[in-house]
Amino acid sequence: MDTQNTAKPLVLVIDDDRAIRHMITRSLQQLDCEVIEAEESQSGLALVLDKNPDVVLLDIMLPHVSGLDIFQQIREIERKTPVIFITAGTDSATAIKAMQLGAFDYVTKPLDLPKLNVLVQSAIKSKRLMNVPVAVEALESVEMQGDLFVGSSSQMMEVFKQVGRVATQDVTVLIRGESGSGKELVARAIYQYSNRSNEPFMAVNCAAIPDQLLESELFGHEKGAFTGADKRRIGKFEQCNGGTLFLDEIGDMTPLVQGKVLRLLQEQHFERVGGNETITTNVRIVTATNRDLEQMVEDGEYRGDLYYRLNGITINLPPLRERGEDLVKLIEYFFSKVRIELGKHEVVGISPDALAIYRKHTWPGNVRELQSVIRQSLLNTTGTVIVPDSIPDELLVDDPALLNSPNALNEESDDHVNIERFIKNRLDECSTDLYAETLEVMEKVLLTQVLQHTEGNQTRASEILGITRGKIRDRIQAFGIKFGKNVHVDENTGPEE
Numbered sequence: 287m288d289t290q291n292t293a294k295p296l297v298l299v300i301d302d303d304r305a306i307r308h309m310i311t312r313s314l315q316q317l318d319c320e321v322i323e324a325e326e327s328q329s330g331l332a333l334v335l336d337k338n339p340d341v342v343l344l345d346i347m348l349p350h351v352s353g354l355d356i357f358q359q360i361r362e363i364e365r366k367t368p369v370i371f372i373t374a375g376t377d378s379a380t381a382i383k384a385m386q387l388g389a390f391d392y393v394t395k396p397l398d399l400p401k402l403n404v405l406v407q408s409a410i411k412s413k414r415l416m417n418v419p420v421a422v423e424a425l426e427s428v429e430m431q432g433d434l435f436v437g438s439s440s441q442m443m444e445v446f447k448q449v450g451r452v453a454t455q456d457v458t459v460l461i462r463g464e465s466g467s468g469k470e471l472v473a474r475a476i477y478q479y480s481n482r483s484n485e486p487f488m489a490v491n492c493a494a495i496p497d498q499l500l501e502s503e504l505f506g507h508e509k510g511a512f513t514g515a516d517k518r519r520i521g522k523f524e525q526c527n528g529g530t531l532f533l534d535e536i537g538d539m540t541p542l543v544q545g546k547v548l549r550l551l552q553e554q555h556f557e558r559v560g561g562n563e564t565i566t567t568n569v570r571i572v573t574a575t576n577r578d579l580e581q582m583v584e585d586g587e588y589r590g591d592l593y594y595r596l597n598g599i600t601i602n603l604p605p606l607r608e609r610g611e612d613l614v615k616l617i618e619y620f621f622s623k624v625r626i627e628l629g630k631h632e633v634v635g636i637s638p639d640a641l642a643i644y645r646k647h648t649w650p651g652n653v654r655e656l657q658s659v660i661r662q663s664l665l666n667t668t669g670t671v672i673v674p675d676s677i678p679d680e681l682l683v684d685d686p687a688l689l690n691s692p693n694a695l696n697e698e699s700d701d702h703v704n705i706e707r708f709i710k711n712r713l714d715e716c717s718t719d720l721y722a723e724t725l726e727v728m729e730k731v732l733l734t735q736v737l738q739h740t741e742g743n744q745t746r747a748s749e750i751l752g753i754t755r756g757k758i759r760d761r762i763q764a765f766g767i768k769f770g771k772n773v774h775v776d777e778n779t780g781p782e783e
C-alpha cells in the first residue's frame with residue numbers, strides 16, 4: 287500500500303541569460319529536486335505543457351514578450367503551478383502586479399541564492415499541499431495516489447463527516463487538536479473537497495513568523511511603511527484572492543494582528559501596513575490551533591470577539607490515544623509506506639510483543655510521533671521483523687518497571703530538587719536576581735515531576751496542575767526543560783519534522 291509519490295520535484299527555469307540559468311540550476315541542486323531550463327518563452331511554455339513542473343522560475347524581462355503574458359499562459363495550462371518571478375531590481379512594479387494575479391513570489395537581481403532556495407522549497411511544499419490529494423481512507427479506495435487520511439474509528443468518522451459537511455460551504459473553519467494529530471491534513475481535505483479546489487491554497491504558520499513580520503506577511507505593506515520596507519509587498523490575503531488560506535497556530539498572533547484578522551473576517555476588507563487604500567479580498571479562511579483559546583481569552587491574551595468569530599464551525603480532532611483501532615491501522619500504513627521509502631524490503635512485519643509496546647504507548651506527539659517511531663524502529667531493525675529491541679528507548683517509559691528505575695529520573699533533577707541547597711549556593715555567589723531564579727527552579731522541578739508522573743501526558747499534567755497545556759508548553763520552552771531519555775514529553779519542543 288504505497289501511496290507515496292517518490293518522484294523528485296521538478297523546477298523549470300525560464301531565463302534568456304544562460305549564466306543566470308546555470309547559476310540557479312547549480313544552486314537548486316542543493317535541494318533534492320530536478321531542474322530543467324528554457325531560454326525563451328515558447329520553449330518554456332512547451333515544457334510547462336509537456337513536463338508539468340512543480341515550480342516555474344520566470345524571468346520577467348524575456349525578449350519581445352511581457353512576463354505577465356507568459357504568466358497568464360502558464361496559468362491557463364496549469365493554474366496551480368507556483369510561479370516565482372525573477373526581476374531586475376528596477377522593475378518590481380510588474381512583479382507586484384503578478385503577485386496580485388496570484389504569482390507565488392518574486393526575487394530581484396542580483397540573486398540572493400540561499401533566499402531563492404528557501405523560496406523554491408516553500409513553493410514545492412505549496413504545490414504539494416494543493417495538488418497531492420488527501421484520500422479519506424474510510425470513504426475511498428486506498429489505492430489512489432496521494433496522502434491517505436487513515437481512520438475508521440467512530441471518532442474519525444465524525445471528523446470526516448464534518449469535513450464533508452463544511453467543505454462546500456464558504457465558511458471559516460477552526461480545526462482544534464493536539465500537535466501532530468493531523469490538523470493540516472484536515473485543512474487540505476476541506477480545501478480539496480471545496481468549490482475552491484481549482485484556486486490556490488496557501489498556508490501560513492503564525493507561530494513560525496516573528497510577530498512584527500506576520501502582519502506584513504498576511505496583509506502586505508507599502509513602500510516606506512517601516513524601516514527596511516523598501517518596496518511594496520503583497521500579503522497572503524491579497525495574493526490568495528479567490529482561494530483558501532490556512533492559518534496554522536492561530537493562537538500565536540499579536541493583539542494587533544488579531545484585530546486586523548477579525549476585521550477581515552467580518553468585512554473581507556483590509557489595508558496594507560502603512561497604506562490607506564482599502565483592499566477587498568475573497569479568501570476562504572481555515573484556521574487551526576492546539577492552544578487553549580478559551581483560557582487565553584480569560585487571561586486577556588486573545589480577543590474574545592475573534593475567538594467567537596473563529597469558533598463558529600469547529601472540527602475537533604481527537605488525540606491518537608482516543609482513536610481505538612485506528613492506531614493499528616496507522617501502524618500498518620506507516621510500516622508499509624516507510625519500509626518502501628527506506629528500501630527495507632527485507633523487513634516483513636512487526637512482532638506481537640513490539641506491537642504490544644506500540645499499543646501501550648500514549649502517543650503525546652500523536653500521528654507525527656507514531657510516524658517517526660515507526661521510521662526509527664525500521665532503521666534500527668537488523669532482522670526481518672520489528673522486535674522490541676528495534677523500538678526507540680522513549681517508548682520504554684510505558685513500562686512501569688523502567689519508570690521506577692533510578693535511570694528514569696531526569697539527570698538534572700538532583701540539582702534542582704534541593705531548593706535550599708540551590709538558594710544557598712546562589713547566595714554564596716551573590717546573585718542579584720534570586721527571586722526569579724528560585725521560582726524558575728521550582729517550576730522546573732514541579733513540571734518535571736508532574737510530567738514524569740503523567741508519563742509525559744500534558745493533558746493530564748494540565749488537569750493536575752490546574753494550568754493550560756499551552757502554559758505547560760510555554761514553560762517547557764521558556765525554561766528549556768530537558769527530560770530524562772525515558773520521559774518523552776513534548777512534540778513541540780523538538781525540531782519540526
Ligand SMILES: Nc1ncnc2c1ncn2[C@@H]1O[C@H](COP(=O)(O)OP(=O)(O)OP(=O)(O)O)[C@@H](O)[C@H]1O
Nearest residue numbers: 434435436464465466467468469470471576653654
Ligand atoms: N490520520 C492520518 N493518516 C495518515 N497520516 C496522518 C494522519 N494524521 C496525521 N498524519 C500525518 O502526520 C503528520 C502530522 O500531521 P499534521 O502536520 O497534519 O499535524 P498537525 O496537527 O497539523 O500538527 P501541528 O499542530 O504540529 O501543526 C503529517 O505527516 C501527516 O501527513
